[in-house]
Amino acid sequence: AESAHESSSGKKYASYTIFKAKAALTVYPVLPKFCTIGSGNLKMEKNGVVMLVFWPAIATRKYDWEKRQYFALSPTEVGSLVSLGSSDSCEFFHDPSMKSSSEGQIKKSLAIAPINDQSGYFANLNVVNNLNKTNDRLSIAITKAEFAVLRTACSYVLPHIMGWDQVISPEKQTTPKSAVNRPHPDFEWSR
């Protein structure tokens, strides 16, 4: 293992993980995708997400990555997370098979609720898979300090998963007024 070479053109991976008695939670950002439009310009096609990966403990300080469950937070869900008051809770529902033939067969819900003594939050992920007849529940306690890390890091990446850092990059300085394409209402549900 060595430190990064300055001339490297490779991709870089980094995540934030908290390990607790019954599960671990790994969090990392995923960038938006852009597609080419007329005149060599680019338009955001798909927003980025903040990916949450829950994976269960199988023994003391051993966790099973094979049994991981993903939950991808959209920009608006990240907004909900970073604005959560110390006694607030929130819940998100996802259907990863939306608009496919198996729509409605897999249901994911993530609930974040404050711990009674205000020392942090519980995050509860529930995945119901009617195809496999399985129901996975993964739960992890997030301390105030850990939540502050998530809040700070998610506030930092939010403009990036929205693609706004690309718009304001000075090398690509422009007035997007005339060129912005009509956003499509399906956009919000098609992630």
Added chain:
Amino acid sequence: AESAHESSSGKKYASYTIFKAKAALTVYPVLPKFCTIGSGNLKMEKNGVVMLVFWPAIATRKYDWEKRQYFALSPTEVGSLVSLGSSDSCEFFHDPSMKSSSEGQIKKSLAIAPINDQSGYFANLNVVNNLNKTNDRLSIAITKAEFAVLRTACSYVLPHIMGWDQVISPEKQTTPKSAVNRPHPDFEWSR
């Protein structure tokens, strides 16, 4: 559609849109403009804005981009938005024809007011056009989570629409004390 090429020199477009029953709201940043001054240096000539585009619903999940109305927030108006308390409201008045022969013929006002149950804000845009004898009203509810996205993204772009990211860019390191030009008092009204 493909992801962005690393070597692309094109412009990039990204916006944040919320779709509701009666209208949609699209938001994106517009960079400031710089002009050359002596010795190949550049000075901000016109600040950037955060552009709000309201467009009406014409059927279930169908929106009419042709009937859109723009409202461009100045840095100070963005400051007002990002510092809005949960029970605060604000209102902005714009005359897009200021200093032209049709000054005062078109009046735009944007009011942002809290929803009674503190679940978010209502944004109401009113455009009175005396030339066309029209009066367009567009209204949209913004949830707390959506407003948190706007607050975070607008706080992020504020220094950029003010041009401060250009001043502190280390490749252009300088002490601007002697070279800063006298700001003109009209500047504030001439956007």
Added chain:
Amino acid sequence: AESAHESSSGKKYASYTIFKAKAALTVYPVLPKFCTIGSGNLKMEKNGVVMLVFWPAIATRKYDWEKRQYFALSPTEVGSLVSLGSSDSCEFFHDPSMKSSSEGQIKKSLAIAPINDQSGYFANLNVVNNLNKTNDRLSIAITKAEFAVLRTACSYVLPHIMGWDQVISPEKQTTPKSAVNRPHPDFEWSR
């Protein structure tokens, strides 16, 4: 006037100005200075500042740039500004001639105090010059929205005037532990 060329290598200037009945206030960041140390490396020699320029009104919407007075906020003074509560006040004292033969002959003080109805702050600059037998007072009201702009923009530039953006620039990735030079206690007063 034209927009910035992408290939320009010139310096860029941008500031934020508020114009009121009796005075104007112009604010802009000034970068820190680095000096070379052993092995081609660089060390911050002098921190940057947030420069405040007060200039008086001499007629309706006319301001006299020749009569401007500067007040340079250090990182800690910027910290005081950005953490100011809505009913808090603060005051800073500067001697621009410190450690010269005229030390103590010019005294600058800046007081920031809340407006009674909590609609913003008053900033009062007082410059006593015993050499010229002058005493200049400049005062300006800052609305909540304008203060939010200053708070957001100053929070943004604070790590830059501290030079921390240079330390974490990935092209210059390093562990500064062994190379960091002993900060000098005079540093704090020598700006």
Added chain:
Amino acid sequence: AESAHESSSGKKYASYTIFKAKAALTVYPVLPKFCTIGSGNLKMEKNGVVMLVFWPAIATRKYDWEKRQYFALSPTEVGSLVSLGSSDSCEFFHDPSMKSSSEGQIKKSLAIAPINDQSGYFANLNVVNNLNKTNDRLSIAITKAEFAVLRTACSYVLPHIMGWDQVISPEKQTTPKSAVNRPHPDFEWSR
């Protein structure tokens, strides 16, 4: 001493130091380390830290750098620091020899507690070294303004010491979903 050359490829050092009657505190960020994984890509191997250096006063405005003591804050400890309420306190325990033969022989603890009149915080560092039979205590008062600088600067660097700025760098745009390696539970303790 001169300002930084634009073409310099050297490393840059900058820190923030507060000097008080009995001790000084110097703070600076240290970047994470990346190692190469398959296909020329890079993965964060070791997170960065915010380094705190306490050094004692030995006379009026003289401080002894040779007697300095380090305390490196992990991302989660930085999260604890930046979310500290005005009447909250926190305490961290480090063993720099963890997993070596002298494990448990050196114990460092850092306690941050509010000053009674809410004018800031006391930071108390205690280093017990059983090998040398020494016990060093260093204490410093941090004003609200100085703490605001630390909070703002630490919030700024937090995503960088987590390596997230590298993940979202647009030149390295990617979906890390498939390539992210399994975080190891020891990771949290091995810094």
